[in-house]
Amino acid sequence: MEIDSPADAGRSGDIAAGFVSWLGRTISWLTLVMVVLTFGIVVIRYGFNQGWIWMQESVTYLHALVFMVAIAWAFQTDDHVRVDIFYRGNSSRYKNWVNLLGTLVFLIPFSLFLLVIGWNYVSVSWEMLESSREAGGLPLVYLLKSLILIMPALLLFQSWSTVRACISALRKQ
Secondary structure, eight states, X not given: OOOOSHHHHHTTTOHHHHHHHHHHHHHHTHHHHHHHHHHHHHIIIIIHSOOOHHHHHHHHHHHHHHHHHHHHXXXXXXXXXXXXXXXXXXXXXXXXHHHHHHIIIIIHHHHHHHHHHHHHHHHHHHHHTOOOXXXXXXXXXXXXXXXXXXXXXXXXXXXXXXXXXXXXXXXXX
């Protein structure tokens, strides 16, 4: 089986890739919730001259949740930013090498770095059970900041699948 993209790793029966795919598809539905909530905020603000900070903050939380959790799924489905001029027209073998080396040299070190530097920041927030500075805001800032650790963890999870799939494909070529 030739693997042209990390998305193929998700179809190979890999548990990690399957989890990332399920989580990404599930979390993507929150974009609909975000749109409806934003529409509601606009109607309430301009139609009824009312507004609630917690409602506005919830859009920010949903936005962060969607992007930071679904980033591993975007990598898996090859929907991330790539310099296509060096990738698109090349052979499957070349693409597997690019995916493998890019994951090993850039993605894994970046994810590990983010876990290391984010750990204290997030743990202090949890110790304080940090909440919004705004009156009437959400008391869940520590959960929002936890996404700083969840994102690289999910990227590492998907990286494992991508590396395994690329190595397997290169061995078969």
